[in-house]
Amino acid sequence: MSPIGTIRVKIGTARRLPRRRKGAVLVLAAFLMVGMMAFLAYSIDGGYILTMKSELKRATDAAALAGAGSLIDGVDAAELQAFAFFSQNAVGSNALSQQPGWEDDLSGKLAEFRDSGRFKLLVGSWDPEGQADPRDMSDPTDPVDGRFHIFDPATDSQPSAIRVRATVPDVPTFFSSFFRRHRQTANGTEAVPIELAATSIARYQPRDIALVLDFSASMNDDSELKRIYEYGQSVRDIVEANLLQIYAELGSPTYGNMTFEPQYVSYSDTDWVKWALGLLRYENGRWVEEPYPYPSGSWDNYISYVKSSSYIYHAGYRRKYGYLTLINYWLEQKPTHAQTPDLWKVSAQPVTAVKNAVDVFMDYIREVDTDDKVGLVVYNSPSQNALVEHHLTDDFDVIEATVQQRQAGHYDNYTNIGAGIREGRIELDDNARVGAFKMIVLMTDGNANRPSSTSYARSYALQQAELAAEQRYPIVTISLGNAADTDLMQQIADLTGGVHFNIPGNGSVTDYRAALMEVFRQIADDRPLVLVK
DSSP states (O other): OOHHHHHHHHHHHHHTSOOOOTTHHHHHHHHHHHHHHHHHHHHHHHHHHHHHHHHHHHHHHHHHHHHHHTGGGOHHHHHHHHHHHHHTSOBTTBOGGGSTTTTTTHHHHHHHHHHTTSEEEEEEEEOTTOOOOGGGGSOTTSOOOTTEEEOOTTTOOBOOEEEEEEEESSOOOSSGGGGSOEEEETTEEEEOOOOEEEEEEEEEOOEEEEEEEOOSGGGGGGGSTHHHHHHOGGGHHHHHHHHHHHHHHTTOOOOTTOOSSOEEOOOOSHHHHHHHTTSEEEETTEEEEOOOSSSSOOHHHHHHHHHHOHHHHHHTOTTEESHHHHHHHHHHHOOSTTTOGGGGGSOOTTHHHHHHHHHHHHHHHHHBOOOOEEEEEESOOTTSSOEEEEEEESOHHHHHHHHHTOOTTSSOSOOOHHHHHHHHHHHHHHHOOTTSEEEEEEEESSOOOOSSSHHHHHHHHHHHHHHHHHTTOOEEEEEESTTSOHHHHHHHHHHHTOOEEEEOOSSOGGGTHHHHHHHHHHHHHOOOEEEOO
C-alpha cells in the first residue's frame, strides 16, 4: 500500500470519532473554586488567629517578667507594672498604649480588664517538682499548673513568682464566620465566639552565690589610733569612743590599777612601769606579775609598743598607759584569733560593718523565697591563701553565725584576693546547681599582698577573674574605705560582667556603714528573672 492511502485511512478514522461535550470542565472548576475559597478563608483566618495567639503569648510573657521584677515593691505595684507592659504589646494590631493618654488612668483600665476577665494576675511561688495545691483549683475554668502555688499571706513568705493570664474574648475573622461552630439559643442560632487565652509564669531565678569576704588584719583599722594620724583630729572622738565600746564589750576587765584613760608614766625601765601600773607588786618576799590575759603578747611587749609606736606618738599617747592604748595594741599588733581570741566579740571597724551588712543580706534573701543558696569563702587562712568556711547552702543562719565569729586577721594578717576568687570559682564549679544563676560577691578594704609581692598579687587576682569570666560567673566587687584598691576591683568587675561598688568613707565607719548595707540590699534585690511557662 502506498503512503498516500495510509494517510487517507487515518484521516477517515479521525473523522468518525465522537464529538466532545463542551462545559464539563467549567462545572468541575466551579466546584473546585468553592472548595478553594473555603480553604483560602480558613487559611487566612487560621493564620490570623495563630498570629494573634502568638502576639498574646508575647504580651503575657512581657507582663509576667515585668511584674516579677516589681514584686519587691509589693503585689499592687507588680500587677500595675505587669499590666503596663501588657498594654504596650499589640495583639491583633491593637494595643492599649496606642490610645492617647493611656497611662493617665492605668489603674482604672486594669480594673476594667480584671473585671471582664481579660487580664488575671496571681502571685505565689514556683516549685519545679511541686505537687498540685488545692488552692490552685479554686477556678475550674482556669486550672493552675500544680507547680505554681498561690500566695497565702498567712503562711507563706513573700511571693517570688507571677502568673499572668490574658484572654481575647471574641477574635474577629474575615471570611470564615459562616463556618464557625454555632449554638442554639432562645432567640435562634448564633455563632460561638472564638476566644484566645495565653498564660505566662515568671519567677526569680534561683542564685548560687559565693560570698567572698576580706578578713585580713586591716579590717580593724578604723578602730585604731592610726586613723588620727592618717585623717587628723576630726576622727579622734569617734575612734576613742569605739575603743571605749570595745573595752565594755570585753567585759571591762581590770589589770593592776590601770584606767581606761591612759596615764603618763615617765619611767624608762619596763619593770618600774609595770610597778607604777600595778602590774608588778611585791608580795610575801617576792615580785609577782599580773597574768597577761591572752596567748600571744606580754606586758613587756605592750609597754615597749607604747614607748615606740609612731601611731601612738602622733595620737598623743607616747608613754601613756591604760585600757585605751592596750586595746589598740591588741587590734594593731595581736589581731588574730590565735593571739587575742576574744576580738571576734567586739565592734571593731570596719569588720563589724561588714558583719552587719551580711546579716542584712541574708535577711533580704530570706524575705523572698527564691531558693537561693550561699557559700562563704574568706581570703584569710593559716596558709595565707583562702578558706571555704561553708559550701553552698540554704542554711543562712550558719553563714551568719560564722561571719559573726570571725575577727579581722582571724587566721593571718594578709590579703590574698586572687585566692578568694579562686576558691569562690571552684565552689561554684563543684557544687552549684545546673539551673541556678551563679555569681561571686567579693569585698575588700585593702590591697592584694599575697601571694608573693603586691604586683604579682594583683596580676594573680586578675588571672583568677579571667577564669571566672570563662565560666560566665559575674563578680560583684565592693571596695570599702580609702585604702582599698578600687582600680583592681573595677577591673575584676569589668572582666566578668559584674558591677563595682565603691564606698570610700574618710576613716570613720559612720560615713559608710549605711552605704555598705545599702549595697548588700541592692545585691540581694537584683535577682535575675526567668520565664518558666
